Amino acid sequence: MIRRLFWASVAAACAAAAAQTGRPPASYSRQVAPYLRQHCAPCHYGGQRQGGLSLESAAAMVKGGGRGPAIVPGRAQESLLVQLMEHRRQPHMPPIPGSRPLDTRLIRAWIDAGARTDAPPPSKPAGSQTLAPAPVRTQAVSDPRVTAVALSPDGRILAAGGWGVLRIYSLASGQLLATRGGHPGPVTRLEFSRVGVLLAAAGGAPGRSGEVRVWSVGHLVREGRSPQVHGPHILVGPGDSVQAAAFSPDGRRVAGASYDRLVYVWDLPRPGSVPAGARRPAAVLKDHTDSVFGVAFSPDGALIATCGADRTVKVWDARSCRRLYTLSESTGELNSVAFTSDGTRVAAGGADRMLRVWRVDRRGGSLAKAAFAHEGAILQVACTPDGRALLTSGQDGFVKRWDAATLAEQRAYPRQPDWPQSIAVSRDGRLLAVGRHDGGLMVYSAATGVLVREVARPPARSAGAAEPPATSSVPGTRKGDNRRMPRKNGPVTLQAASLASVSPAGFPWGQRVRLTLTGSLLSDATGVFFDDAAIQGTLVKPPDANRGIARVDVAAGPEARVGIHRVWLQTPHGVTGAAAFAVGAWPEVPQGEPNDTPGRAQPLALPCTVIGALDQPGDVDCFRIDARAGQEVVLEVVAQPIGSRLQPVLVVTGPDGATVAESRLQADRPDTLLGFRAQKDGAHVVCLRDYESAGGPDVHYRLNAGEFPVITRVFPLGVQAGRTARVQIRGWNLGGRDWAEVAVPARTSRGETVPVEPGGGASPALQ
Numbered sequence: 001m002i003r004r005l006f007w008a009s010v011a012a013a014c015a016a017a018a019a020q021t022g023r024p025p026a027s028y029s030r031q032v033a034p035y036l037r038q039h040c041a042p043c044h045y046g047g048q049r050q051g052g053l054s055l056e057s058a059a060a061m062v063k064g065g066g067r068g069p070a071i072v073p074g075r076a077q078e079s080l081l082v083q084l085m086e087h088r089r090q091p092h093m094p095p096i097p098g099s100r101p102l103d104t105r106l107i108r109a110w111i112d113a114g115a116r117t118d119a120p121p122p123s124k125p126a127g128s129q130t131l132a133p134a135p136v137r138t139q140a141v142s143d144p145r146v147t148a149v150a151l152s153p154d155g156r157i158l159a160a161g162g163w164g165v166l167r168i169y170s171l172a173s174g175q176l177l178a179t180r181g182g183h184p185g186p187v188t189r190l191e192f193s194r195v196g197v198l199l200a201a202a203g204g205a206p207g208r209s210g211e212v213r214v215w216s217v218g219h220l221v222r223e224g225r226s227p228q229v230h231g232p233h234i235l236v237g238p239g240d241s242v243q244a245a246a247f248s249p250d251g252r253r254v255a256g257a258s259y260d261r262l263v264y265v266w267d268l269p270r271p272g273s274v275p276a277g278a279r280r281p282a283a284v285l286k287d288h289t290d291s292v293f294g295v296a297f298s299p300d301g302a303l304i305a306t307c308g309a310d311r312t313v314k315v316w317d318a319r320s321c322r323r324l325y326t327l328s329e330s331t332g333e334l335n336s337v338a339f340t341s342d343g344t345r346v347a348a349g350g351a352d353r354m355l356r357v358w359r360v361d362r363r364g365g366s367l368a369k370a371a372f373a374h375e376g377a378i379l380q381v382a383c384t385p386d387g388r389a390l391l392t393s394g395q396d397g398f399v400k401r402w403d404a405a406t407l408a409e410q411r412a413y414p415r416q417p418d419w420p421q422s423i424a425v426s427r428d429g430r431l432l433a434v435g436r437h438d439g440g441l442m443v444y445s446a447a448t449g450v451l452v453r454e455v456a457r458p459p460a461r462s463a464g465a466a467e468p469p470a471t472s473s474v475p476g477t478r479k480g481d482n483r484r485m486p487r488k489n490g491p492v493t494l495q496a497a498s499l500a501s502v503s504p505a506g507f508p509w510g511q512r513v514r515l516t517l518t519g520s521l522l523s524d525a526t527g528v529f530f531d532d533a534a535i536q537g538t539l540v541k542p543p544d545a546n547r548g549i550a551r552v553d554v555a556a557g558p559e560a561r562v563g564i565h566r567v568w569l570q571t572p573h574g575v576t577g578a579a580a581f582a583v584g585a586w587p588e589v590p591q592g593e594p595n596d597t598p599g600r601a602q603p604l605a606l607p608c609t610v611i612g613a614l615d616q617p618g619d620v621d622c623f624r625i626d627a628r629a630g631q632e633v634v635l636e637v638v639a640q641p642i643g644s645r646l647q648p649v650l651v652v653t654g655p656d657g658a659t660v661a662e663s664r665l666q667a668d669r670p671d672t673l674l675g676f677r678a679q680k681d682g683a684h685v686v687c688l689r690d691y692e693s694a695g696g697p698d699v700h701y702r703l704n705a706g707e708f709p710v711i712t713r714v715f716p717l718g719v720q721a722g723r724t725a726r727v728q729i730r731g732w733n734l735g736g737r738d739w740a741e742v743a744v745p746a747r748t749s750r751g752e753t754v755p756v757e758p759g760g761g762a763s764p765a766l767q
Contacts, residue, residue, distance in 0.1 A: 026110040028058060028117045035106055039085075039094055043207035055081075058117045076104075076111035078753070090309075091291075094206060105575060144439030144459045149422045150190035150199065151433055157217060158433055158455060159199055160441055161187025161422075166201055168217065171431070171443070174455045180232070183213065185241060189422075192217075193247040200254055201232070202245035210238030210258045212245045212266070235266045237281040243293045244336075248318070249301045253282075257292035263306050265321060283321040287314055294337035294348065294381075302362070307334035307348045315346070315360055327358050327365050331647065331692065336380045340404055341387030347404075349378030349392055353645070354692070355407060357390075371407040372694065374398060380422055384429045384446070391432065393420035399434055401446070413449045416440070418458075497521040499569055499576035505642040506582030506702050508609075509562065512555040514540065517569065519576060522550040527570035534560035535583070537567070556583050564641045580642050582702055584609045595622050598653065598685045606633070607706025614646065614688075616695040623686045625705065627678035632732045634710050635686060637672040638702040646699045647691035648672040655682030675710065675732035709733040714740075714756055722746035729756065 026032055036055050044055040053065030061070040061081065070081040084093040087101040094102075110116075148161035151171065158169040163186045168178040184205040191200050199217050204210030213232035240259035247254055256264045263285035290309035297304055297318065304316040311334060313327040332351030339346055345368065349355045355373040358365045376395025383390055389410060390402045399420050401411040418438035425432050425446060432446040433455075441456035499519040507513045515537075523543040530537060540551035550569060562585045566578035591612025595602040601622035604610065612621055627633060639646035650663040650672055661676035678684060690699060711731040719725045724743040740756045748754065 026106050026113070028110060028115075031106055032110045039102060043094070058115050062115070071111050071115055073111060073115040074113075076108040079111055082107060082111065103577070105577070145186070145421070145437050146435030146439060146441050146456070147186045147421050148188060148190040148201070149424045149433045149435040149441070150192050151424045151426045151431065152192050152197075152199075152217070153194060153427050155426050155428060155431075158441075158443070159190050159192070159217075160435055160456070161190050161201055161203075162439075163187075166190075166199075166213075166215070169441075169455050171453075174443075174453045180215065182232075184209075184211075188241065189244040190424075191246055193251040194249055198247070198251065200245045200247060202242040202256055204238065204241040206241045206259070208240070209236070210240050210242035210256070210260070211236050212242055212254055212256050214254070214268075234278050235264075235281070236278045237264050237266075237284075238262065240291075243291070244295045246295050246297050246304075248297050249299060253318075255295045255297065255304055257295040257306055257308070259291040261288050261291055261308070262286055263288070263292055263295060263304070263316075265304075285316055285321050285323070287323045287326075288312070290333070293333070293335050293350075296337050296339050296346075298339050298343040299341055300343055303339075303343070303360070305337050305339060305346050305348075305360075307337040307350070309333040311350075313337055313346060313348050313358065313365075315365060317362070324362060325364050327360075327367070329356060329367050329370070330354070332377070335378060336382075338381045338383045338390070340383050340390075341385055345404070347381050347383065347390050349373060349381045351377045353377060353394070355381065355390065355392055355402065357404070357407065369405075369407045370692075371402070371409075373400060373402070379420065382423055382425055384425055385427055386429055391423055391425060393423045393434070395419055399423055399432070411449055413444055414451070416442075497525075497569065497571040497573040497576045499567075499579045501643050502567065502579045502581040504581075504611075505644075505700065506584055506609075506611075506638075507554075507556070508584045508586070508588055509556040509560045510558055512553065515552045515554050515567075515581065517550045517552060517567070517579065518548055519579075520548050521571060521573045522569060522576070523547045525550045525569040525571045528552050529568045529570065530554075531566045531578075532556075532561055534558075535565060564638070582638055582642055584702070584704070586704065586706060591621055596620050598622050598657075598687065601683075601685045601687075604705055607704075607708065610701075610703040610705070612688075612703065613697060613700040614690055614695045615697075618693045619695045619699075620687055620689045622688075623703070623705070625684045625686060626682070627684045628681050629678055631678045632675060632707060633678070633684070634673070634675045634704075634706060634708055634732050636674075636704040637688065638704070639671055639700065641671065642700075642702070644698060644700045645694060646701050647694070648701065649689050649691050650674045651687045651689075652676050653685045653687075654678070655680055655684070660684065673710070673712070675712070677732075707733050709735070711740075711756060719744045719754075721748045727756065 040055050044053055051065045051067060053070055054060040064070045067080060071079040076082050082104050083089040085102040085104050145162055146160050150159045156171055158171045160167045164181060164183045166180040166187060167176060169175065170177055183203050185203050187201050187203045189202040197217050199215045201213045212235040214235065215232050235254060238258040238260055242256040242258050244257040245254055252268050254266045258264060264281040265283040266279055267282040288308045288310050292306055292308040294307040302318055304318045305313060307313045311330045311332060315324045316322065317324055330350065330352060334348050334350035337346060337348040344359060345357050346360050347355065347357045353372055353374050354370050355378060356370045357368045359368045373392050374394030374396045379393045379395060381390060381392050388404055390404050393399045397416045399413040400409060403410055416436055418436045420434050421437050422435040423432065430446055431452065432444045434442045438458040439456060440458050442451060443453045443455060444450065445452055497520060499517055501518050503516045525539055528537045528539055534557040535554065537552045537554040540553060544551060560583050562583055564580055564582055566580055568578050569576045586607040586609050588609045588611055591610050592602050594600050596619060601624040603624045614621065625633060635650055637648040639648055648671060651659060652661040654660045661674055663672045663674045711729050713730040715728045719742050721744050724741060726739050727742055728738060729740050742754060742756055744754055
């Protein structure tokens with residue numbers, strides 16, 4: 001969001017001010033240290049210091065590692081540790097594909113309070129309570145998460161992987177038949193071989209090493225008797241966790257996709273056999289530029305397909321292990337890849353929420369179909385044995401079935417109360433297994449979606465936890481959804497309040513508006529907090545009948561910062577996460593239809609903020625600006641920071657119809673900033689579209705247009721603390737100035753951002 005005085009960074013990208021939530025400081029010894037150890041021990045505790053970073057003390061975090069300090073006391077928003085945990089910067093932490101951003105409310109509260117340490121907690125008297133700033137879900141010593149599932153070819157065994165453990169169940173009865181521990185980290189993928197009775201379990205120690213454990217599982221399972229489970233024998237070599245593994249159709253090879261950006265192929269001595277001892281890879285496939293998350297063999301064994309965080313699918317010759325070609329249409333990291341049963345198509349999905357299908361052979365591949373599949377990232381893609389349907393699981397809690405040829409949605413299975421981390425379909429196509437983040441393990445009828453068996457339930461709530469109400473909102477329900485989940489007899493899991501969206505998504509400063517906040521367990525909110533003291537809000541009473549809605553009357557004073565802001569709610573169920581909204585400084589104009597062609601362009605009077613949406617797939621919104629020769633106009637689209645899925649592309653044409661300026665998507669900037677200088681007097685047309693032609697009510701935007709100053713580049717990129725220096729600047733509407741004087745306070749932390757103002761005295765246009 002552009003201010004009248006634009007802030008540019010001399011050290012890195014701009015950073016927002018730390019949120020002032022009003023929550024009490026957290027205890028380092030009681031809360032922060034245990035939470036960090038729980039999530040970060042494999043890579044940053046003991047002898048492990050990935051990236052040179054130790055998290056064993058506050059001093060070590062301030063010292064940091066190879067990328068500088070991990071925390072900046074008093075400024076959680078600028079702290080690298082928080083940015084990695086919230087998946088705002090790469091690499092995401094912890095480094096587990098498909099994992100959700102960690103709940104950083106506790107860490108943020110501690111850092112914003114100064115990152116102070118305290119004495120170890122004294123023994124707590126009976127009946128005493130500790131007030132935490134927000135409830136943070138912790139895991140028991142035995143982690144309940146189901147991270148991988150697989151069904152045996154004979155349809156008798158259901159295998160489920162978790163953190164450090166493999167469990168084998170009878171599919172007929174749901175009885176636990178065998179447990180095998182010793183895995184050094186989470187079991188990321190499971191796959192049975194087509195020939196013989198082998199089970200591959202991918203995993204490893206994140207940040208240290210990766211492996212695939214191969215177990216021999218007796219295929220004759222009698223009711224009440226354990227299967228024959230021998231092994232494991234370990235396939236080694238990767239320098240980081242193996243995220244997926246696949247058997248070749250003949251069972252003689254195993255391919256593994258690793259977080260270390262490589263793909264490993266191991267040979268097995270004979271079909272269906274388990275190699276003795278540790279076995280090194282026979283080949284290593286090198287071409288991905290980031291972590292590899294998915295791998296699959298074609299049904300004839302001639303091709304290998306891989307996908308990863310570099311947003312590509314790569315197809316390899318399975319015999320020579322030579323890369324044949326790359327499919328690069330995806331716009332986000334890819335988590336899973338699968339061949340259809342006839343081997344002519346490859347399907348993949350990931351962070352951009354789109355399911356894509358390519359036609360492939362040895363000569364090349366081409367995109368056949370694409371569809372928005374989920375409201376969150378796609379976690380896994382699978383194909384039914386007959387090749388007619390694809391199955392996907394997503395962060396929105398849904399598992400869906402798609403027509404493989406047309407990508408028409410055929411069925412949405414019952415929504416899960418937590419992430420469906422892994423799915424598997426039986427060889428006859430009748431059953432669908434779903435493993436969840438909360439430990440649930442379900443088997444459904446693939447045709448009807450009816451629950452066939454609940455193999456494992458999430459663990460019961462801890463003793464002494466507060467009893468939830470008789471009904472509770474389903475976590476992650478769609479906006480405005482008022483469905484309820486009735487409380488069943490027996491143990492239940494305590495749910496936390498969550499905040500998903502704000503409507504309207506923005507408003508001008510100096511106005512009083514009513515915001516509608518949607519999420520779950522919000523109607524009994526007791527307080528509202530903003531990240532700017534100049535923004536004040538009051539909860540509207542009486543509360544809404546929908547427990548997922550809270551309304552707040554908000555006023556932004558003249559001192560309020562123009563830009564993206566965040567809001568939190570305090571509820572009896574804890575403090576919610578933040579939701580974003582925008583505060584603007586210019587008159588707001590609703591987008592008017594029809595304006596889908598340059599000839600129907602909507603006229604704009606500068607400066608203004610257009611409030612609009614691309615209503616349907618392929619929609620284009622056009623606006624007319626009557627500019628004079630030499631006039632510099634700046635356009636900014638604000639979308640993704642306020643919850644839109646728009647990937648904006650702007651094109652500006654002059655009075656003669658020639659293109660004057662065009663924007664491009666940038667990986668480090670979710671929205672679009674574009675400036676242009678009019679070469680002649682006359683009407684200039686601005687056309688806005690989505691990069692992937694998306695449309696719908698959730699493809700909304702705020703378009704700022706005006707003659708405001710903006711700095712787009714600075715050089716040099718850094719200034720020593722305690723010094724004053726001149727830096728070169730480039731941008732629009734800078735009054736002819738090409739330099740700025742920057743004074744950096746002596747106590748400025750390494751890597752901290754500072755504002756840049758044009759030098760030579762501020763003209764009225766730059767005030």
